[in-house]
Amino acid sequence: MKLAVIGSGYVGLVSGTCFAEMGNDVICVDNNPEKLKKLKSAEVPIYEPGLDILFYRNIAKQRLSFTDDLKKAVLDSEIILLCLPTPQGEDGSADLKYVFGIAEDIAKILVENPEHEFKIIVNKSTVPVGTCGAVTEIMKKHNLKEFEVVSNPEFLREGYAVEDFMKPDRIVIGASSEKAMNRMKSLYYPFTSHGSMIIEMNPESSEVTKYAANSYLAMRITFMNELANFCEEVGANVDLVRKGMGSDTRIGKRFLYAGIGYGGSCFPKDVNALIKTSKEKGSEMKILTTVDEVNKNQKLILVKKIVKHFGEDLKGMKFAVWGLAFKPNTDDMREAPSVVIIQELLKRGATVRAYDPEAMENAKFYLQDKIDYVDDQYEVVKDADALLVLTEWNEFNNSDLDQVKELLKTPVIFDGRNVFNRRKTKEKGFTHYSIGKTPIIAK
Ligand SMILES: NC(=O)c1ccc[n+]([C@@H]2O[C@H](COP(=O)([O-])OP(=O)(O)OC[C@H]3O[C@@H](n4cnc5c(N)ncnc54)[C@H](O)[C@@H]3O)[C@@H](O)[C@H]2O)c1
Secondary structure, three states: OEEEEEOOOHHHHHHHHHHHHOOOEEEEEOOOHHHHHHHHOOOOOOOOOOHHHHHHHHHHOOOEEEEOOHHHHHHHOOEEEEOOOOOEOOOOOEOOHHHHHHHHHHHHHHHHOOOOOOEEEEEOOOOOOOHHHHHHHHHHHOOOOOEEEEEOOOOOOOOOHHHHHHOOOEEEEEOOOHHHHHHHHHHHHHHHOOOOEEEEEOHHHHHHHHHHHHHHHHHHHHHHHHHHHHHHHHOOOHHHHHHHHHOOOOOOOOOOOOOOOOOOOOHHHHHHHHHHHHHHOOOOOHHHHHHHHHHHHHOOHHHHHHHHHHOOOOOOOEEEEEOOOOOOOOOOOOOOHHHHHHHHHHHOOOEEEEEOOOOHHHHHHHHHHHOEEOOOOOHHHOOOOEEEEOOOOHHHOOOOHHHHHHHOOOOEEEEOOOOOOHHHHHHOOOEEEOOOOOOEOOO
16 A cells, blocks of 8 residues: 655654555655654664664665655555644643644645545544544545545554554544545554454544543553552552552553653643543543642652752752653653653752663753763762662663662662662662652661
């Protein structure tokens, strides 16, 4: 099949590459000149494990190419997938200017080329219910007939994006006609060989499904974070409670890890967008307003512990940070709790030095030169008053704690991701604050 992917970011680039891997001809469009330059010179512009191999292979096989020529991409393709940003607008709703802007551009291209074949315009961006309908109206306004707008939300996780795309739990397709549904099923058929289900529905249900999934996951994390704070007050250990409750098959084990709040490019904005749409439609989802509020507070939980330990005035104090990305295995810094925490420390007069295996370049956009970026996990700890762990990268788990203790000015750890074994830190004489457990205070 001939496909155009509009927007070559985390979703677009991974989708385009994986579709190419299945033998489709894929042309990816992007309007960011810097990104396009990298893509055209066969450089992967994001960190996503496993993407590079498929990327190079499909470029070499000439099944994957990159352009800023929207017209050529649209006219040459049967299926046009929109993988555009839908960031949070000022009022909390999803800002649809990229999606509607491109819909207008596509409409004009098709009007100028009336002989065009039937086009399926697929919305993979996360968009509020009714957006497929709104894009359809844009096309109709230009008197176009040979098209259908389909909803096909993306569920990949950054850090596991290739694996998730190649072996999805499920594929949700919201289409209005059998013709479009069948073409979409053909497109995704190769991805069902591992038992993945294609779930067919109307576009509205499909649009709601994506928000429902993300908001539910955000709510689950938030529940655990509040529970963790409660556990600390009553001498319980949230990890043991998690095991105890998660082994109930009705609950399940995944997505129950307490921490310093969810971030990333999806959960925060998607929760807010669903709050906004549900209010607008007169069926407010009040639970999500609480989820968002609790999550914002949770991002400050480590700062509260630091202030309790060292006092409100942190002037002259030095903090070492391990992990900046909003989660491990990605270089994505969008809505990362680390930014909020570091800014609070800086506000109180502290200095911060940070190490992250992949996200330091992107972190500079958010923190500029307000902190020092250090390339080495141990070097960064030198002479610091405490170590903060803000992302649970694997490499932090079995770190050399003897070295950390020797390098730190005082052996204090604020473990926002519960990566350290408390028995070990206790043995080594650390003061160890974690999430959802009573702190270990070295005598
Ligand atoms: N990142 C994720 O993990 C993830 C997962 C599932 C769904 N989503 C959703 O997918 C959508 C895209 O997310 P993303 O993380 O890939 O965003 P992104 O910001 O990484 O990528 C978007 C790309 O679109 C490009 N772009 C913007 N305007 C354009 C235009 N007019 N023409 C061509 N290209 C244009 C940008 O340059 C950028 O490269 C969002 O709606 C998001 O909510 C994201």
